[in-house]
Amino acid sequence: MRKLSGNTGGLKASHIKRLENLYRRRTPPEFLITPEIARELCILAMEIRRQLGLLIDRQGRITNVIVGDQRRILIPDLSEYRTAPDRLKGLRCIHVHMKNEPLSRDDITDLTLLKLDMMAAITSSNDGQPYEIHVGHILPKSLDGEPYRILQPIKPGQLDTGCLELIQAIESELAQSKPVRFSGRCMERAILVSVSTDSKNEASDSMDELKELAGSGGIEIIESFIQYRTKADPKFYIGPGKLEELSLLALQRGASMLVFDQELNSSQIRSITDKTDIKIIDRTQLILDIFAQRAQTKEGKLQVELAQLKYMLPRLVTKNTAMSRLTGGIGGRGPGETKLELNRRLARNRINQLEKALSLVIQHRHQQRAKRGKKDLPVISIIGYTNAGKSTLLNTLTKSNVLAEKRLFATLDPSSRRLKFPKDTEVIITDTVGFIKNIPKDLLVAFRATLEELNNADLLLHVIDISNPRFEDQIESVEGILSDLNLDKISMIRVFNKQDLAGKETTEKLCRIFGCIPISADDESTLPPLIEKMQHSIESICQRR
Ligand SMILES: Nc1nc2c(ncn2[C@@H]2O[C@H](COP(=O)(O)OP(=O)(O)OP(=O)(O)O)[C@@H](O)[C@H]2O)c(=O)[nH]1
Ligand SMILES: [Mg+2]
Structure with missing residues (x-):
């Protein structure tokens, strides 16, 4: 997938052409980036006076060219590159900083939240040549509290750092915290989250119950966390900084999802899934999933599927991939499993069908009872x-x-x-x-x-x-x-x-x-x-x- 993204307005046709030409270049596996591409990137960035970045995959191919502004680049939606919970993204980002500055807070956030293989910033000397490269990567286990590491700046001559080896080493360590297999089925591992405006007691009682629910749903609890706030964050429900921290913790500890104790609305789910790369479910969904696992009779199964669809329908987010992650539930079990991967219209049809089927079952039961005699x-x-x-x-x-x-x-x-x-x-x-x-x-x-x-x-x-x-x-x-x-x-x-x-x-x-x-x-x-x-x-x- 090749993309030129960012604001290319105001650039000359020759610049666009040169940017597009970058896609033909390739970096051998031992290099972070080749010195030639780094040089070209610096020269172009100086000419257009904006930050300029590349995303490079594990084969050394450039997948995206990103045009930023003076201070930052905006990494485009990478959902099509989504990887397993214990894997990195398979893409590294290398970009030019206009001033002689190390990795910024935004760079580190992108690195950790998008689980990039690496994040690198090239600074240039006055003559537009690459001067130093600042490199950061995720740490599989946070030793001193920081979930990432910034390496000593490297010089353009040292770009053959064996970057692929390092990435693979990080990944194999991350894989050690992989979900365990439990009687042949992969158990979900989750971090439980509660955002509370109530008293401490109420929140912790409610969290205790969420733990029991998770246990009943066959989820392994990695960590639980309560954030006390005077009011929920309007966009992410939980504070954005905490969300970053939790999503990274999930990566490091091999958790495949966050379970919220409170109900989330569709825009909160969208904001969270846009910002992080982890499956999100809420208490209601967890309960619905447990019901789906347990339902035995035809009536029970119809009722649960109906409830699941009705809950999902307003939360089906069409624009991004949140839907597929949402509909997964806890390992996507139960009667709704495959049927939930439907679009809105089909979901509505299915709701109608289920309602009819259910009323027939109920009618039948009433008749049976009447027949059995009073x-x-x-x-x-x-x-x-x-x-x-x-x-x-x-x-x-x-x-x-x-x-x-x-x-x-x-x-x-x-x-x-x-x-x-x-x-x-x-x-x-x-x-x-x-x-x-x-x-x-x-x-x-x-x-x-x-x-x-x-x-x-x-x-x-x-x-x-x-x-x-x-x-x-x-x-x-x-x-x-x-x-x-x-x-x-x-x-x-x-x-x-x-x-x-x-x-x-x-x-x-x-x-x-x-x-x-x-x-x-x-x-x-x-x-x-x-x-x-x-x-x-x-x-x-x-x-x-
Ligand atoms: N020690 C003790 N345990 C009990 C007693 N009554 C039930 N239990 C245990 O409590 C647990 C739940 O019992 P259930 O009868 O399944 O509870 P329920 O109300 O039917 O639960 P749901 O069907 O999940 O709503 C089981 O492990 C029982 O063995 C009791 O009097 N003493
Ligand atoms: Mg019972």
């Missing part, structure tokens, strides 16, 4: 924050074997069982998808059908994990969502689960304060008081019916 058994639905122990409770109560795991969103698709109380009353008991704070709106809408099933419930069992330090916030989130779904009129029993982990004293104290029933969902002997309470509530509800 047994009219009372329904108890177990609800609660994700990982609270809902499925475990269902299993212990009904001696069944629904998947229960120490991960967020183990259950996506609802399951129902029959339960007989000691006094022979029979009920249907259902387990549902867990709730989470700031549940993605698109997900809530897509899962409306599943959640609407809760409308049929006569009684809700709200399972709360009291061993979780954030349990009060979790109660608030769950009950907030219930009221958004107009489900707050249904009778509810709050159950404090995992009393074994919280300790006897704490449990007793909390139960007194909140008026809840304590249990250990995995220990049957703790359940009788809850069973009695359920039976009693159901009886009085049935009497009212």
Whole structure:
């Protein structure tokens, strides 16, 4: 790809011709640049009185000629050269500085953010000949804090520095921090980022949850970072300096993406992906991806894909490559995987299709239920924050074997069982998808059908994990969502689960304060008081019916 970029306005035709002629030149592998090309570059720069730069690939070919102004050059969009997270760009930049100045702050930023092989600035002597060459490169591991190194200035006669060897050495060291293979599949490595305007506690609680989410999504966490600001940066959300630092850290530690704890809008995603060379996802996308990995039933899969598309649609950036990076999600798994690589129009069509398919599935389910006849058994639905122990409770109560795991969103698709109380009353008991704070709106809408099933419930069992330090916030989130779904009129029993982990004293104290029933969902002997309470509530509800 050969490009003449920058402002060539005002240049004579002869200059343009000479600039274009540069493309024919080639640099042997051992040279940073040949002394002849360096000389020509200096002479041309002096004539046009602007900085002038070249991008050179590993084969020594000139891929871009860049015309700058007096103080700087602007490196063009290099997205077509995008490389793996642990690789450099495969391009080095060599440009002429008008004054006898070393590499500037802008030069270093370009070097590190664009992951250039090298950045070099040639200064010239008064007669327009190359005087010194200042060279910088990325350091695979930052030793003294600086993620790059500036070499001693070299003279034009020393340009055969074995530059390719150095670049290859840097890359092979970077490759040592490559993603590990995990049961045959490459695990994503991520840096978790939060930009907070809240209190320190809130931000760090939220970060803890993001870590759990990442773990549940099969992501290896390399580092986590919270930036406290009075208000988010309007363009990049996070401070631009911090973004530079993180993107470089990602390169050095072999992280393939940044996961933001807050939702990013399309223009922030575009600005970040334009500035850095790393995949960005946000909390919502992470949740959607976990759902995509977990969905088992046809209905679940349709709902997740619908939610993913609805979330992506306004964020599909057509101008640059952000779309392909966005749609990758965490390793691009789940039902939406290939289908998401669509343009806007196709995405809209797919949304329509999914909505139709989903309504058919729901209709079918309603018919099935009607066919099964109205047994009219009372329904108890177990609800609660994700990982609270809902499925475990269902299993212990009904001696069944629904998947229960120490991960967020183990259950996506609802399951129902029959339960007989000691006094022979029979009920249907259902387990549902867990709730989470700031549940993605698109997900809530897509899962409306599943959640609407809760409308049929006569009684809700709200399972709360009291061993979780954030349990009060979790109660608030769950009950907030219930009221958004107009489900707050249904009778509810709050159950404090995992009393074994919280300790006897704490449990007793909390139960007194909140008026809840304590249990250990995995220990049957703790359940009788809850069973009695359920039976009693159901009886009085049935009497009212
Ligand atoms: N120590 C202890 N662990 C429990 C108890 N109840 C559940 N767990 C554990 O908590 C984890 C989550 O349990 P699940 O039943 O999968 O939780 P859930 O609410 O169904 O979670 P989602 O389906 O992800 O929303 C599992 O590792 C359970 O073994 C309990 O009373 N004590
Ligand atoms: Mg579950």
